[in-house]
Amino acid sequence: MREGPAMTHDTLLQARGLGISFGGVDAVGAVDFDLRPRELRCLIGPNGAGKTTFFRLLSGQYAPSRGTIRFDGQPLQGLRPFEIARRGIGVKTQVPSLFEGLSLRANIELAASRRLRGAELAAEVEAVLHRIGLYELRETPCAELAHGQRQWVELGQILASRPKLALLDEPAAGMTHDESLRTVALIRQITRESAVIVVEHDMEFIRLLGAEVTVFERGRIIAQGSFAQVARDPQVRAAYLGRKEQADA
Numbered sequence: 001m002r003e004g005p006a007m008t009h010d011t012l013l014q015a016r017g018l019g020i021s022f023g024g025v026d027a028v029g030a031v032d033f034d035l036r037p038r039e040l041r042c043l044i045g046p047n048g049a050g051k052t053t054f055f056r057l058l059s060g061q062y063a064p065s066r067g068t069i070r071f072d073g074q075p076l077q078g079l080r081p082f083e084i085a086r087r088g089i090g091v092k093t094q095v096p097s098l099f100e101g102l103s104l105r106a107n108i109e110l111a112a113s114r115r116l117r118g119a120e121l122a123a124e125v126e127a128v129l130h131r132i133g134l135y136e137l138r139e140t141p142c143a144e145l146a147h148g149q150r151q152w153v154e155l156g157q158i159l160a161s162r163p164k165l166a167l168l169d170e171p172a173a174g175m176t177h178d179e180s181l182r183t184v185a186l187i188r189q190i191t192r193e194s195a196v197i198v199v200e201h202d203m204e205f206i207r208l209l210g211a212e213v214t215v216f217e218r219g220r221i222i223a224q225g226s227f228a229q230v231a232r233d234p235q236v237r238a239a240y241l242g243r244k245e246q247a248d249a
Ligand SMILES: Nc1ncnc2c1ncn2[C@@H]1O[C@H](COP(=O)(O)OP(=O)(O)OP(=O)(O)O)[C@@H](O)[C@H]1O
Pocket: 022, 026, 027, 028, 045, 046, 047, 048, 049, 050, 051, 052, 053, 054
C-alpha cells in the first residue's frame, strides 16, 4: 500500500486503503487520499473508474468494504450520511436537489439557515444571491430556471452552508463555455471557506480550474499532479485511450 504522510493539522481529509466491492468486483480498490483545508482538487478518469463511488464512500452513502476515512481529525466510520453532512461534508450530485416550487431565495435561505439566524441569515442570503449572479431572479421558483442557473443555485447553497468539504459531481455538465467560466469563478469563491473536490469529464473545465488533479482508473489512483503533468502521463493517456479503443471495438 502507498504510504501517505501522517495526518497533521493541515490535513482535512485522510483516506487509507479505502475501498468497496460489489459482487466481488472492486469498484474502488484500496485508495489513499489526502486533502488540505480549503484545497481544490479535481478527480478525473474514464467512465466507470470509480469517481462517483469514491464520493459516495466519503459522504456515507456507501459503507466501505475496507479502509478508513478521517475527516477534520475524527474517524467517519459507521456514521450515516446526515451525520457526515453535519460534520461538514456537503454534496452536489449530478441530479439537482432543489426545492422546485420554492423561490431561488428560499432555496438559498434553507441552506444558510443551517448556520445562521435573523439579520445575519438575511444578509448572507442577499450576499450569496449577488455572488451567484442571480439576485434579480430571487423570487423565481427554481422550476423556472435554466439548466446553468440551477447549477449555480446549488453552488450558492454550498456557499451559504459553508461545509468544510464540498463534493461536486460534474458541476459543469451541459454548460456552455461562458457558463463554465462562471462556474470556475464560483468554485474558486467556495474555496475561500471550503475544501472542494470536483469530478468532471470536461478537460477544458479541469484545465481552467487550475487545481491539482487525481486520476482514477479501475478503482485505483494511477496519477496525481498538475493538469499538464497528468495530461502527458503515459499511464493516464493509456487509460483514456484503452477505454476509447474498447468503445470503438
Ligand atoms: N451500487 C452499485 N452496484 C454495483 N456496481 C456498482 C454500484 N455502484 C457503482 N458500481 C460499479 O462501480 C464501478 C465504478 O462506477 P462509478 O460510477 O463510481 O464510476 P465513475 O468513475 O463515477 O464513472 P462515470 O464517470 O461514468 O460517472 C462501475 O463498474 C460501476 O458499474
